[in-house]
Amino acid sequence: MHALTKRIGLGAVSTLGVVALLTGCGQAPAPAASGSGAASGSAAATSDYLPCIVSDQGGFDDRSFNQLGLEGVKAAAKDLGSQYKEVQSATANDYASNVDNLVAQNCNIIVASGFLLAPAIKSSATKSPSTDFAMIDDTSIDLPNVKNVVFNTNEAAFLGGYAAAAYSKTGTVATWGGIAIPPVTIYMDGIAEGVKYYNQQKNKNVKLLGWNADTQKGTFVGNFTDQNKAKTISTNFLGQNADVIIPVAGSLYQGAGAAIKSSGKQAVIEGVDADIYNTDTTGAKDLVLVSILKNISVAAQDVVEQSAKEKTFDNTQYVGDLKNGGVGLSSFHDYESKLPAGLTDELDKIKAGIIDGSISVSSKAAFN
Structure with a gap:
């Protein structure tokens, strides 16, 4: 994941010399309703590649990993010149239907925000081998169309x-x-x-x-x-x-x-x-x-952008640590x-x- 390491290194700002977040962490965007798949992003999209993201029940306004994942997807869509879709889960009962909803809307890659979504992602990825998935915080899924993104x-x-x-x-x-x-x-x-x-x-x-x-x-x-x-x-x-x-x-x-x-x-x-x-x-x-x-936002952005540019989906696991800047301390x-x-x-x-x-x-x- 050299591109990820390079991007983090260019944006590092910390009293300790460890990495701070690169994607802005301001007010979270207004969440989509549970089960929805409302299109978002620039109206003047120049790319047909469609990245999508599903939250767990914490929602995209959690000031934490759901928000960071969404920021990464939004940043990737902006760089690619594409639309993106987001769907927020109100309860755990929404997970499977929300993921399947995004598959039905022809998302090229679906980013799953967190461990709790793993069963729904595994089920959907098995049924939909032509859709790619980025599974954050879980390693239990071993499928060619699922990339595990984890952090030490x-x-x-x-x-x-x-x-x-x-x-x-x-x-x-x-x-x-x-x-x-x-x-x-x-x-x-x-x-x-x-x-x-x-x-x-x-x-x-x-x-x-x-x-x-x-x-x-x-x-x-x-x-x-x-x-x-x-x-x-x-x-x-x-x-x-x-x-x-x-x-x-x-x-x-x-x-x-x-x-x-x-x-x-x-x-x-x-x-x-x-x-x-x-x-x-x-x-x-x-x-x-x-x-x-x-640094979920950076990892999510990098995975989406690499997937959009590669002919074959790379499902090699990414592990963020202190050495590659995947984790760190703030100021x-x-x-x-x-x-x-x-x-x-x-x-x-x-x-x-x-x-x-x-x-x-x-x-x-x-x-x-």
């Missing part, structure tokens, strides 16, 4: 866990997830290892609540939509003295932000997937210490001046160590 986010999460432990004033950090699935627990594994590495290097004992990497047990909302439960979980962790909370649950970071503001405590959050400092419109951005990035934004002295230099060295293999980072959900 535990590498970037290691940096995020280290930063959280270094920043914490109380010595307690918390993480929790949306659903106990590999794309979520891989983050939590990295966070746990980062906190552990900080303790080893600094002879500290920062506690991590919400996840045990050894037992693979932790705290989960059970979905990616229940802001009230997200707030309750976060409130409980604040009550246990956590002052850095890392939700791995798409837009549910908003529940954590609401809990912090209600509590009146001096606490911060770390985002995942997108740089939520840039994408948030709910008033939580002043609480964002840093975000652990999964610390408003907290840059509040960081412990030397932290950004330490993170640069840790990143280099992860890339060259001198620092071991592992996860049961990581990809080879």
Whole structure:
């Protein structure tokens, strides 16, 4: 995926020298109704190639992976001079019909935003071998017309866990997830290892609540939509003295932000997937210490553009990591001046160590 690496390298902007998102992460576009396949894009299309995308139930306004996938498809359509189609799923019951709907509308490639869509994509791809698919965050489908797009986010999460432990004033950090699935627990594994590495290097004992990497047990909302439960979980962790909370649950970071503001405590959050400092419109951005990035927008754009230009669909799996810029950390934004002295230099060295293999980072959900 040399084109992807090249594009990321040209757009890298970060205090740590790690990659920030290239595609703009502003206000999400107005979502299409569940089950719809409304045409979108430029009216003056110059290409007949039609990229499409289907969301999971989190929707395209999740400020996270669904939004990032849509941004990538939109950017690809713009570069290609083509139309694009988007369809939003209101519930899991919409997945199969939404994917089949896009196939029926002659989409050349369908990008699936997330692990939960895998069964629907496998079924549709099996029935429709002439349609290509990009399956984000899953490797279970082995078909010639499906390209798996996955990310070793535990590498970037290691940096995020280290930063959280270094920043914490109380010595307690918390993480929790949306659903106990590999794309979520891989983050939590990295966070746990980062906190552990900080303790080893600094002879500290920062506690991590919400996840045990050894037992693979932790705290989960059970979905990616229940802001009230997200707030309750976060409130409980604040009550246990956590002052850095890392939700791995798409837009549910908003529940954590609401809990912090209600509590009146001096606490911060770390985002995942997108740089939520840039994408948030709910008033939580002043609480964002840093975000652990999964550069879905860049990967989705690259896969679509390569597929449009190649005569034969390349279903070779793409794995985003620190080395190729598929994952990284955002800037610390408003907290840059509040960081412990030397932290950004330490993170640069840790990143280099992860890339060259001198620092071991592992996860049961990581990809080879």
